Amino acid sequence: MTHPHASPIRITRIEAFVFRAPIANPVRTSFGVMTDRPAVLVRAEDSDGAFGWGEVWCNFPSCGAEHRARLIDTVLAPLLVQQWFEAPEAAFRHLSEETAVLAIQSAEPGPIAQAIAGVDLALWDLCARRAKTPLWQFIRGQAPDTQPARISVYASGINPDHPERTAERAWEAGYRAFKLKIGFGRDRDLANLTAMRSRLGAGIPLMADANQGWSLEEALRMLPDLEPFDLCWLEEPLRADRPWDEWAQLRMRSGIPLAAGENLASPVEFTQAIATRQLSVLQPDAAKWGGISGCWPVIQATRAAHLLYCPHYLGGGIGLLHSAHLLAAAGGRGMLEIDSNPNPLRSLLAGPLEQISDGKATLGSAPGIGFEPELASLASMRQVH
Missing domain, CATH: 3.30.390.10 (Enolase-like, N-terminal domain)
Structure with missing residues (x-):
């Protein structure tokens, strides 16, 4: 291409x-x-x-x-x-x-x-x-214009310590969808999910990320306990290198959509993930594998297969902007993952993504990612390598 x-x-x-x-x-x-x-x-x-x-x-x-x-x-x-x-x-x-x-x-x-x-x-x-040209229009092959892109976002990285408080702060900041980290033991996970759903109320999008934390047997035991929380998806309940027939067993035992992709790292792996139809949500991370050159064909194939593309991202603001432009270029119902934890390297470098309104962010019409970092402002955090 x-x-x-x-x-x-x-x-x-x-x-x-x-x-x-x-x-x-x-x-x-x-x-x-x-x-x-x-x-x-x-x-x-x-x-x-x-x-x-x-x-x-x-x-x-x-x-x-x-x-x-x-x-x-x-x-x-x-x-x-x-x-x-x-x-x-x-x-x-x-x-x-x-x-x-x-x-x-x-x-x-x-x-x-x-x-x-x-x-x-x-x-x-x-x-x-x-x-x-704004990057999202350039990726699409469009000529530059002043049309802004508005994308849906969700608050991610919500830690297991009083997660409902983090969710409340994110709500006040404009977020309307949330993802909780689980995989810290059944009782703690369920208590945190209960607190989150109680604070958010029914109907508010809530996801859970186990970060590859369970064996197949552990995941199968957890699934019935997760059903009442009306999760939009369950992310990486298994290790990313587990065979697809294990993911199929989870899919057969539960109606909770499965999500993965941040730890896939080749066109072959993504082609297999799409072909097996075990995942409902695919989450390539453009800063972890592929950049735009590798990920854009994967994203197009994901959309063609009628799967939900939601870019994975948990780093600084420059990679987050790239992820936002990829999502805007892809279109569809996907949401951008934005870390809810304090991180100056995100907040100082994310440009328009620091402004969230009613669960959405707006990308401007500036060329490229629309932001240039000022290295002098980051001098106190600079490391010698």
Whole structure:
């Protein structure tokens, strides 16, 4: 796939920047805890001086941000600088092919794919800015116009400690859909879901994310207890690498829609996920695998299969903006995941996504992702890598 409005790029500079924001309360999942909020931003520049910004997924392990930035500096940048590419997709293919053996030899396919994804996002932003087109319209292949995009959002990352209080704050901030983290033991999970549903009331969209926290047997035992909460979806009740026949058993035993995709990392895996029809909601994370070049064909296939596309995202504001533009380009009933936990690297970099009204956000008509980070304002969080 080559974008219809793309023009050749000669890349002259690729830079990675690492940031860490201290937080008062750790972010808890069923598999680990985040004691600070990291971000790896990527800036790409071409021979005409056009530039774009991307972001690399780097939440885990805790040392991951610096490592991924070094992969960009030492592996990816030398493969791109002073090279011509007809479009971002061509650069994505080049990076993927040239690092395929290295990913096997180093046993690091994930970190390398994440670094490539962040570079790809930066190149798409660069091309959209150069075309003076909002990224979501550029992805669609549309000419620039002033039409704003309005997308649905939900408050995510709601921790197991008094989640109803977090939901109440998010409601006051304009959110009208919510996702709770579960996988912390049956009694605690059910008490938290009860508190959430009691505070929100019937009919308000509520989702639950087990973060791969259960075996098949544990998930099957939990399903009947989850039925009364009228969940829009149950996310990753099983490990992402479990066979699809296990997901089929869950689907047969419950009417709760199943969601996954943030931990799938190849076209083959996404093709299988769509073909099996066990998932109702597909959630690729463009900063974790694929960028836009890899994820856009997956999103189109998801929509063609009449599945719900809801981008996964839990990082800084630049990747969140890219996810928002992907959702706007896709159309449909999907919702954008926005972390409910304090994170300066999100709030300072998310631009229009900091303003939520009646469960929706509006993307402006500025070119690209519509926002340029001011690195000076982030200096206190900058890390040497």
